[in-house]
Amino acid sequence: MSLVSEGADFRGPMTAGPGLVEPMLAEPSLASVGDYVALMKPRVMSLVVFTALVGLAVAPGSLHPMIGFTALLCIAVGAGAAGALNMWYDADIDAIMTRTARRPVPMGRVQPGEALAFGLTLAGFAIVVLGLLVNVLAAALLAFTIFFYAVIYTIWLKRSTPQNIVIGGAAGAFPPMIGWAAATGSLSLEPVLLFMIIFFWTPPHFWALALTRTEDYARAGIPMLPVVSGDGATRRQILWHTLILVPLGIAPWALGFAGLFYGLTAAVTGAIMLALAWQVFRERRPVERASKHLFAFSILYLFLLFAVLLIERGWGGLIARLAA
Amino acid sequence: MTIGIAMNEQPKDEGVVLTEAQKRARRSRSIAIALSLAALVILFYVMTLVKGPMVLVRPL
Numbered sequence: 001m002s003l004v005s006e007g008a009d010f011r012g013p014m015t016a017g018p019g020l021v022e023p024m025l026a027e028p029s030l031a032s033v034g035d036y037v038a039l040m041k042p043r044v045m046s047l048v049v050f051t052a053l054v055g056l057a058v059a060p061g062s063l064h065p066m067i068g069f070t071a072l073l074c075i076a077v078g079a080g081a082a083g084a085l086n087m088w089y090d091a092d093i094d095a096i097m098t099r100t101a102r103r104p105v106p107m108g109r110v111q112p113g114e115a116l117a118f119g120l121t122l123a124g125f126a127i128v129v130l131g132l133l134v135n136v137l138a139a140a141l142l143a144f145t146i147f148f149y150a151v152i153y154t155i156w157l158k159r160s161t162p163q164n165i166v167i168g169g170a171a172g173a174f175p176p177m178i179g180w181a182a183a184t185g186s187l188s189l190e191p192v193l194l195f196m197i198i199f200f201w202t203p204p205h206f207w208a209l210a211l212t213r214t215e216d217y218a219r220a221g222i223p224m225l226p227v228v229s230g231d232g233a234t235r236r237q238i239l240w241h242t243l244i245l246v247p248l249g250i251a252p253w254a255l256g257f258a259g260l261f262y263g264l265t266a267a268v269t270g271a272i273m274l275a276l277a278w279q280v281f282r283e284r285r286p287v288e289r290a291s292k293h294l295f296a297f298s299i300l301y302l303f304l305l306f307a308v309l310l311i312e313r314g315w316g317g318l319i320a321r322l323a324a
Numbered sequence: 325m326t327i328g329i330a331m332n333e334q335p336k337d338e339g340v341v342l343t344e345a346q347k348r349a350r351r352s353r354s355i356a357i358a359l360s361l362a363a364l365v366i367l368f369y370v371m372t373l374v375k376g377p378m379v380l381v382r383p384l
Contacts, residue, residue, distance in 0.1 A: 028342050028346045028350075029346070029349065030345060030346055030349050031349060031353070032349055032352060032353075033352050033353060036353070064374055064375075066370060066374045067374065070367060070371060125364075129364070129367070132382070133367070133368070133371045133375075133379075135382065136382055
């Protein structure tokens, strides 16, 4: 199977990217504040803030709540900056895909240059403020995360390899490490483990979605795994990645970082993830029910793991820090 | 003299004239920027109070 299915308009990023759009005299902007909020991908931002909060809360030592708040604010703004840069560069393919066609740049409500300036400004502020008010390690990690998402994933990997979301998933996995670094000024095995959980969670999550939108991705010329390697290979990869993910999910308990309640939650939800991944493996198009179920449950799975960790490890610690 | 009158009769260039919707959008954006800057000032002020002299210490 060719990299891009027949009929797909796969232009290289340098010709399709907004940077080389024909110069034209722009109308005075009609963009509302809501359009700029949409550029920051608020739903992605909320997940980033949540996982960063867990990293921050489970970290050892004491932290002033105001410093914790500042760290989360900077991480949220940094995630928003990465989202805006992604929407700037991907405006051409966003316009083709049904799921993204109503975003502010393809709709023409925000000019590509405005999205770029907005993203760069937010990124600059988030990194500098985090470095000045919290610590330099957390700021460096945030800068690397924004760079990884905007440049490595969006500009390079997304349009060039079916492994795009496997490698690019690292960008979404960094927030707990940034949270931990903000609290302690250092890194250890625990935040790396949290990173690994999100890193191996990302492929089954996005490939389950991609299975239900293969035509959309093919039309936009994005070489997602189902477009390039086909349905069967994607289902096999989902199962393999879930088989790695489930033990990783249990690992915080097995290594003594988390308690029994976390271990039980990780085991039960991990078993459900595996069962759903097995159903996806057995299912064949045009039926997509199992893929939709796996996509929906994967969100709950990650949320539950981190929420239980927050309650078990972080909440007590957070209250103790507030009292200190 | 004739030339002078002709020059005076040229239509005045008013530049880009914003519609009411564009003016409203610009105003809402301006308010959002002002609020963000105010929040940043408050954040630095409060953090300086919280950290005290340590606000200048940033170990690598």
